[in-house]
Structures are given as structure tokens and as C-alpha cells.
Amino acid sequence: MTGEQRMDDALLVVLLLADATIRVATPLVLAAFAALYSERAGVVDIGLEGKMLAGAFFAAAVASSTGNPWLGLGAAIAASVALALVHGFACITHKGNQVVSGMAINILVAGLAPTLAYAWFRQGGQTPLLPGEARLPQIHLPGVEALSGIPILGPVYRELIDDANVLIWLTVLLVVATHWLFTRSRFGLRLRAVGENPSAVDTAGLSVTRLRYQAVIITGVLTGIAGAYLSTAHGAGFVRDMTAGKGYLALAALIFGKWRPWPTLFACLLFAFTDAVQVRLQGVPLPVVGVIPVQFIQMLPYVLTVLLLAGFVGRAVAPKASGVPYVKER
Amino acid sequence: MKVPMPQHPPALETRGVNKWFGANHANRDVSLAVPKGTIHGVIGENGAGKSTIMSIVYGYLPADGGTILVDGRPVAVRSPRDALAAGIGMVHQHFMLVDSFSVLENVLLGAEGGVTLAAGMARARAELTRLARDYGLEVDLDRPVGELPVGAQQRVEILKALYRGADLLILDEPTGVLTPQETDHLFRILRALRGQGKTVVIITHKLREIMELTDNVTVMRRGQVVANVATADTSREALAELMVGRKVLLRVEKAPAMPGPAVLEVSGLRVRDGAGVERVKGVGLTVRAGEIVGIAGVSGNGQSELLEALAGMRPPAGGSVRLRGQELADRPDRFTARGLRALGVGHVPEDRQRVGLVTSFEAQECAILGHQGDPAFNGRLLMDRRALFDRCAAEMDAYDVRPRDPRLPAANFSGGNQQKIVLAREMERNPDLLLVGQPTRGVDIGAIEFIHRRLVALRDQGKAILLVSVELDEIRALSDRILVMFDGRLVGEVAPDEADERRLGLMMAGVAEAA
DSSP states (O other): OOHHHHHHHHHHHHHHHHHHHHHHHHHHHHHHHHHHHHHHTTOOOOOHHHHHHHHHHHHHHHHHHHSOHHHHHHHHHHHHHHHHHHHHIIIIISOOOHHHHHHHHHHHHHHHHHHHHHHHHOSSSOOOOOOGGGSOOEEOOTTHHHHTTSTTHHHHIIIIITTEEHHHHHHHHHHHHHHHHHHHBHHHHHHHHHHHOHHHHHHTTOOHHHHHHHHHHHHHHHHHHHHHIIIIIISSSOOTTTTTTHHHHHHHHHHHTTTOHHHHHHHHHHHHHHHHHHHHHTTOOBTTTBSOOHHHHHHHHHHHHHHIIIIISOOOOOOTTTTOOOOOOO | OOOOOTTSOOSEEEEEEEEEETTEEEEEEEEEEEOTTOEEEEEEOTTSSHHHHHHHHTTSSOOSSOEEEETTEEOOOOSHHHHHHTTEEEEOSSOOOOTTSBHHHHHHTTOOOSSBSHHHHHHHHHHHHHHHHHHTOOOOTTSBGGGSOHHHHHHHHHHHHHHTTOSEEEEESTTTTOOHHHHHHHHHHHHHHHHTTOEEEEEESOHHHHHHHOSEEEEEETTEEEEEEEGGGOOHHHHHHHHHSSOOOOSOOOOOOOOOSEEEEEEEEEEEOTTSOEEEEEEEEEEETTOEEEEEOOTTSSHHHHHHHHTTSSOOSEEEEEETTEEOTTOTTTSSHHHHHHTTEEEEOSOIIIIIOOTTSBHHHHTTTTOTTOGGGBOSSSBOHHHHHHHHHHHHHHHTOSSOOTTSBGGGSOHHHHHHHHHHHHHTTOOSEEEEESTTTTOOHHHHHHHHHHHHHHHHTTOEEEEEOSOHHHHHHHOSEEEEEETTEEEEEEOGGGOOHHHHHHHHTTSSSOO
16 A cells, blocks of 8 residues: 555544544534523433434424425424423423423423334334435535545545535524623523523513423424424434434533533533544454453443533533523512 | 603502412502612512512512512513513622623623524624613623622623613612622613613612612511612611611720730731632731721632631641631641630631531530530430520520521521521620621521620620621721722731721722732
8 A cells, every 4th residue: 555545544544433422422412502501501311312302203204104304303403492382381481490391392202202113004013114215314515526546535525524414504593693692682591591590681681481382382393393303314214212312412411511612512512522433443353352242332422421411511501591481570 | 860751651560479499478459659760779678579560570489479670661571581572681699690702792691683693693692782882891701700890890790781672670689799889880880871761679688888879778677678768868777777677886896906925917818729729828817806997808708718727627738827826827637627616716707508517407406516526515326406406595585586496497497597606606606706807698687686795795804806707887887997908919908987988999890909
């Protein structure tokens, strides 16, 4: 092998890792940003997992029966928003315990989705494998051939940017839009205020209930998209428990990112990167230790989560009113 | 004093406003009128309904009937938004600010003037600069509100109201957290507002402020308006009588102290708070038998930590504490709340609801907290409920606690009666040293009189009392010696008859070391 070839191979490995990272990070980012809206508005949401799973199921179910992935995406959003509204009704309107409500949603969906899948499709709690046209499309960009001759830029363009799923582009847009919304817009100012001191919002003549419902609905929309990504973009059908703790991982990323958009994005990418590395390490003999059992490798992202949350975050300061139902003072 | 133009309708009028909180009739047919361009006082004891009526006017609470008129026109105020639209602004007792936001962002919240913030920010900056100049409301617009002193936070609240175009400004207990200098500053601002034709309503329980500042005053008692008078035609004594419903002695009558030997000697005491920040930075003081030593200071200057340390609730980080000549600081086994009780130290904590009582416990159980191991209350296996009941009933008689029901949960008593339960528990043990924090915070005038008399009586029995209070009037009325605390240090000692407000105020602000 020539030196040039070896460099190309190394670049390819890096690019494949980066590509895997982005694909794994997308649902995490969507879910973490979903929670960002909710928690900055003062509503804790540990029901991300359940809403994502519901989104994944309904996206796959509708895409499978209609053959249209966009209808699937719509159904995923509708289902997830409906669950978000249940959470809002319990926590905002009736000032219930937000953790209990979120947990209830997780448990509900974990059981309901496979049950419905079994009843409708009779395939052991899964939905049928989706054909290519029933999945959300990748966006093919022009100029791959033209750029392919250029070193580095050519392969980067070909492997990373071209043929990315439409939802990946949407997520990129979401991150930028969220940053802008939180820092520059009226809605963002109000959202941040209602999570810090709802009394200030109330006495400023704004409705705490309305703002918190708006936030919760945004959360529903984003978790719905995250779910649809799992079953109709990244995967090709719904499998029971397919979220596999991503909702909790997203929540951890949000805390690690101290409830701020850019650090949260970074945390999601970090988690996704360890996951991508983990996949590549499976069955590969390592120096000194040899082949590590796959279960230990798979633990990596979660071990990292625990370590980061326990040690490296420092004191994460949550929005002050997060998790506290708003009750007027007398 | 400005005489309102008779032909102009009142800036604010309420007619027959009613409000219930459950079974509690908080406002009964409240009718009052505030002439335009005046400063109007609303005064009453805690629970008299004065904050309630103003919260209704501001749309923060819904009324159960009645009419509100602004400039003679009836307005339907269903939310603060309606009130703001009608030109009513309110500065709440607990500030409604977002600590992590800058001053500018706080002012802008709810009045952003567009979907994006940039244009509104520029406009607000210009307008606030003008308001600040006109009324003496200087604040740094770009500082996070949480970093500002309370006086400045209050100015932010006033700016918020003015920026929204308020012509009528309601302030709920605005001076509770201010130093005398900050209070003066606030009063200058309010007079300037009146000078510009704005109307100000100030809710307070401090008679001196009413007399100093207002043009007219409405007195409330148990949810009803009992009097509407021009301030010039009344007096502190008359207002106090109206508030309480009987004659009240505003001055504490006490003979000169006859101090005996030192009971408590503290030197070089240092205390850290929960976050590890040093809050008491080398305090030395002596309290002798038969005297009341008062510690004055703006809240948050280390008085609370000092009191907690002396009560054994917070281990000192250094220094010496001697009780009747016996060193405690090197005896961590004794220097605890329990150990000190056994040594004859009573403690009335500053926060009676969180530290002094378990509010979900019955009064009779609260009455023996800290003495639950006493054989008098214990049978062989179980507590002697009969003894508990009798003990508490006797204390309730002696301290006039109402309602006289030892089985009622502590939460169901008013603030003054809760405080009497705590005081009775601590004082009836005949302590040699009594540590008292904020004995009359949130307590009605009638009960204040009673509590003050009790403290003086205890002193006259030859007990040593250390009093911490942010109420200057209370410090001056009770103390035989006044120590002023600022930033964790005692900055001076004043005799009560030399302690005029200005001098104390300057010391409390850390301006003048003992002059």
C-alpha cells in the first residue's frame, strides 16, 4: 500500500465514524431540544422516551399502510403532541407531579405500541419492513462527481453531506432556529422567563398556562419527528422498545449542556460519537486486552453518561421554576 | 400637601368589592377612592385584606363581586394585562423579577414591542434612560437583576410599571427590605411621581411611613374598610387604634436595665453558611444578665448565621463562645441545639414556620419540640398526651394564643399566634439566655405589643436576651444596647437614646464606622 492510499483509508474511517455519529445524534438532538423547550419553560419532561416511541410506532404504522412516509411523519407528530398535551393537562392545568406524569407516559407507550402493532399487523409486535419509497428520503445533492477529484473536500462532501436524510437537514435547521429563538425573539424571552419565575410572567400580563402549553406542544412535535426518524428514516419499521433509552440519554445531554442549545448539541454529538465508536469496536481485538465482550462495549455510551453527569458537569443550574407547577401567591 | 382637584374623578375607586378564600372572607364590601395626583396609604394588620384588594385591582386575583373604576370609568380587570392597559402598575412585596435576566430584559418582558427583540430593546433603553433621569431611578440596565441590591431591584419594578405607561402605581409593603437611606430614596421617587401628576397607592403596616409620606389613608381591619381619612387630620395613635380595634401602646414601657454578670461572651466568632461562604467574620459581644442586646442590620449581613451559630444549629468556624464563663467552642458535644437547651439557652428562631415549628403538627406537639425527652411528657412507653395537652393549654392561657385549641395543627394559627406558641415554649423554660430572631416579623400590632412586654418582663427577671431584628423601631424600643452588624462584622455600638435613624442607617449601610 502506498502512503497516499493509507491516508485515504484513514480519512474514510474518520468520515464513516462522523457519518455514523451524525445519524445516531439526530434523534438525540431532536429529543434533547424537545426537552429544552419544555424545561426552559418550567415543565420537566422525562416522558421523551414514551413520546418518541409513540412517534416511531405511528410513523411506521401509517407509512406501512399508506406507503407515504410524510403521512407517517404527520401521524408521528400528532401522536406525540397528543401525549404531550396529556402531560400538559396533568402538569399545567392540574398542577400534577411532572415526573410521575412523564413516567406514566413512558410506561403506557412501552406497552401500548407493541400491543397495537400486534393487533394491526400480526407480526409479533413489529410493523412490516418498509420498502424504500415508504421511508423518508435522503437528499441527493448535485456536484458529487465534480468535487470527487478534490482531496478531503471531495470525500467529505460525498460521504457526509450528500445523501443525508431530510430529517438531518431539518435538525440542523432546528438547532440554528432554536438558538435564534431563545436569544433574539419575544417568544424565547417569554419562554425563558416562565421557566425562571412564572410569577413575573403572570404579573407582566402574560398567561403562564398558555406559554407552557406552547412549549409542551413544541416538545411533542420534536419528539414525534425524532420517533419518525428512528422508524422511517434511520430504520425501516417499528420494533418494540426501539428507542432503547434515547429519551433518557437526551435528557442527560440536556443537563450536561446546562439547558443551553449549543452545549446540548455538543453533548448529543459526544454521546453519538461514543456510540459510533462502540459499534466499530465490536469484535475487534484491542491491544493488550484482546476482544472485549460485546455487552461491555455496548455499555460505553451509558457509562460515559453516568461519568459525565456525576463528575464533569460541575453544578448544573436548572431553570429555577423547572418542575414546579405554577400556583398564584395569595 | 397637594389638594386634589375636586372636579376630577378619583384615579382609582373600588365599590363593594368582595373576596373569599375558601371560608375566609378576605374582602368585605371594600369601597375606597384614591384622588388623582396623591399618595394614598392603605394600612391594616396582617390579614386585614389590604394586599388582597390591591391584587384584585391589579387583576392578579379575581374578585367575587364589586366594581373597579379608573378615572371615573368602570373597567373590567380580569388579568394584569387589563390593569396595565388601564394604566395601573404594581410593585409586589416579593419582586416579580427574573434574576438571571438583565434589567432591560426584565422591563421588556410582556412589552417587547415586536416579534424580535432588537428594536424594542433600543427603544426601551432610550425610554428608561429618560425615566431614570426624570425620577431618580438610576439602575445599570445591562446588569443581571439578581446581582443588584434590593433597593435597585425595587427601582427596576417601578421602571417596569412606568415603561408600560402606568399612571397609577401600587406598592405593596415596599420598605420591608430597605435600609432607612433606601427608604428615603424611594420616598423621593414617589414624591417626584406625584409631582408629575401620577397617583401612588402604598400598602404598609408601618405607621411612621404613612404619616411621613401620604396625603390620605384608608384603614382596613378584618377585610373591611374602617376609615378613610386625610393624613393631616389623624395621628399614629389614632391609626393604630383603628387598625387593631382597641387602644394600643406604641411605646414599650420599661425601666432602665440593671445588668448583672455576663452570661454570654463571644469573641472572634467566625461562621460559614451552607455554601461555605464566611458570613460572620470575627464577632465579639457580651450579653449580661438583665439586659437586652439588640443587633441591628440590613437582612443578609450575617445576623442570621450569628444567631444560628449561637443556638448550636451551625458549627462555628472559629472563635470563642463562653456561657456563664464556660467555654463552648471546644466542646462540640455540648455546642448543639440540644446541649445548649440543657444549659439553659432558649432560642426563638427567625423563621418560625421552617425552624420554630413543624406546621403540620398539633400545637401541643409543637409546644414541646426540643423537650420531647422530658420525663414530664413521657410515660413508660408512650408520650403522655394528657400532660402535653395540659401544658400547652396552660401556655396558651398565659400567652393569649387564639384559638385556644392545643389540638389544632400549628399551620392553622395566624403568624402572631404561631409566634406566641414558639415564645411560650422557649420562655416558659426559664432560660438564662434567650436568643430571639425577628420576634414580630409578620405579627399584628396587638400581638407585637404583647410580645414586647413579655420580653421586657423576662429581662426584668434578670435574664440575658440577645435580639436580632431588621425592624429598627423594634431594636430601638427594646434594646438596652444596640450593636450594628454590617458584612459579617459588628461595626459599632449605640445606646438606644442616641440611636437616631439616620445614624443607625448609615452604620447599617457600612458608611460610617462607630462615629
